[in-house]
Amino acid sequence: MEFNISLVNRISANAVLPDSMQVVGITGPSGAGKSSLLRALAGFEPEATVSVNWFGEGAKSIATAKAGSATKTVNAIKAYNAKNALAPVRVGLVFQQPMLFPHVNVKGNLALAQRHAGSKALAVEHALAGCECEHLLHKSIDSLSGGEAQRVALARALVNGPDVLMLDESLSALDATLRSKILRFLVKTCGRLNIKLIMVSHDVQDLALFCDGLILVEDGAVDAAGSVAYVMAKIASQGSVENPCAILEGEIIPHSDDFPHPFTRLNVSGNILYAKATVQSDNERNTNNNTEQGLDSNPRQARGKIAVFASEVSIDTNTQVNVPSSSILNALPCEVVKIYYPETLQYNNPQANSQQLQTAIVMLSHDAQTLYARVSTLSIERLKLEPGLSVVARFKLQ
Numbered sequence: 001m002e003f004n005i006s007l008v009n010r011i012s013a014n015a016v017l018p019d020s021m022q023v024v025g026i027t028g029p030s031g032a033g034k035s036s037l038l039r040a041l042a043g044f045e046p047e048a049t050v051s052v053n054w055f056g057e058g059a060k061s062i063a064t065a066k067a068g069s070a071t072k073t074v075n076a077i078k079a080y081n082a083k084n085a086l087a088p089v090r091v092g093l094v095f096q097q098p099m100l101f102p103h104v105n106v107k108g109n110l111a112l113a114q115r116h117a118g119s120k121a122l123a124v125e126h127a128l129a130g131c132e133c134e135h136l137l138h139k140s141i142d143s144l145s146g147g148e149a150q151r152v153a154l155a156r157a158l159v160n161g162p163d164v165l166m167l168d169e170s171l172s173a174l175d176a177t178l179r180s181k182i183l184r185f186l187v188k189t190c191g192r193l194n195i196k197l198i199m200v201s202h203d204v205q206d207l208a209l210f211c212d213g214l215i216l217v218e219d220g221a222v223d224a225a226g227s228v229a230y231v232m233a234k235i236a237s238q239g240s241v242e243n244p245c246a247i248l249e250g251e252i253i254p255h256s257d258d259f260p261h262p263f264t265r266l267n268v269s270g271n272i273l274y275a276k277a278t279v280q281s282d283n284e285r286n287t288n289n290n291t292e293q294g295l296d297s298n299p300r301q302a303r304g305k306i307a308v309f310a311s312e313v314s315i316d317t318n319t320q321v322n323v324p325s326s327s328i329l330n331a332l333p334c335e336v337v338k339i340y341y342p343e344t345l346q347y348n349n350p351q352a353n354s355q356q357l358q359t360a361i362v363m364l365s366h367d368a369q370t371l372y373a374r375v376s377t378l379s380i381e382r383l384k385l386e387p388g389l390s391v392v393a394r395f396k397l398q
């Protein structure tokens with residue numbers, strides 16, 4: 001996807017991301033312009049000048065692109081101006097405030113969405129089940145809790161069948177477990193139906209785990225756009241969030257009787273990591289299997305990823321990784337790559353500034369994968385941490 005958006009005094013933003021990125025996250029500090037960007041992309045900002053190419057091929061530029069015969073409608077590369085044209089794709093936008101029709105119940109809301117459904121529409125029962133709201137079908141809108149209303153709004157959007165589904169903090173009222181379950185369903189569904197999913201969120205763990213690409217917005221402009229690892233590195237290096245998050249990928253070890261513990265085991269370059277939850281396999285989105293933990297049914301191909309917060313990682317200079325000397329289960333041999341000291345980290349939350357004053361972010365690498373550790377400057381001094389040093393990262397997993 002690529003876009004170029006201008007909205008006087010609010011947004012001047014452009015980005016190009018590979019079309020293979022099905023799920024794209026947008027993040028950034030409060031007031032940065034994320035919602036404005038999303039609304040402009042959806043064509044809801046009448047004053048904005050917008051050029052967008054959702055499903056174009058490769059790096060064709062918007063200016064020279066033609067609506068090719070093979071990709072005439074949804075896949076066509078088209079520029080449009082929100083002032084006077086409808087978006088060339090069906091866009092579903094779900095806000096934090098669900099905006100359901102109050103004069104009909106849940107079933108009525110879904111029926112209205114179904115009336116003008118597109119070709120990618122989900123069956124009502126499927127949308128209800130995936131959004132965990134089957135039991136709400138006959139409820140009136142004013143009787144729904146905040147989280148229930150958000151789930152119904154999402155189900156309504158899926159029943160309408162958008163080509164591009166945009167979520168603006170749309171699951172913010174849900175607890176982490178339910179949010180993760182619904183995101184897992186959403187990512188899988190959007191992959192199966194080729195729906196582009198764009199989600200605005202402050203939750204770096206959700207973004208890291210479920211997105212293929214990220215856009216970091218600061219002061220109405222795109223500060224970074226690209227792979228999750230690239231944008232997370234930018235976020236960590238400049239302190240855009242207090243607690244950056246890294247993703248580790250590996251091969252999932254199938255459950256077996258000789259390991260009767262409630263952990264999912266991940267083999268990361270020969271090191272076994274133990275996670276309780278949130279392990280998502282790479283190929284989950286293109287399969288109809290709905291197994292526990294989202295694991296693929298073919299264990300030989302099952303790969304998973306886990307999110308590791310910088311605050312959970314401690315650094316050990318004793319590099320005997322295979323000799324258990326700590327209650328922390330996970331240990332990964334790493335090399336120190338860079339240290340970001342407090343003076344270079346620009347935390348956006350003023351309260352965090354004082355809390356973080358004495359901590360730095362240490363960037364670590366393990367076999368081309370990155371981890372972040374938030375440690376005190378005192379520890380850095382005592383352990384004599386510096387780029388190139390071999391250490392062991394020890395961390396807990398949620």
Ligand SMILES: Nc1ncnc2c1ncn2[C@@H]1O[C@H](COP(=O)(O)OP(=O)(O)OP(=O)(O)O)[C@@H](O)[C@H]1O
Nearest residue numbers: 010028029030031032033034035036037200202217
């Ligand atoms: N309709 C509007 N007219 C004028 N200015 C607006 C309008 N909506 C938002 N703004 C301003 O544009 C800026 C960006 O707002 P926006 O809601 O897009 O930020 P955001 O990144 O989504 O923030 P948050 O994370 O707090 O939701 C803010 O300064 C806001 O006050």
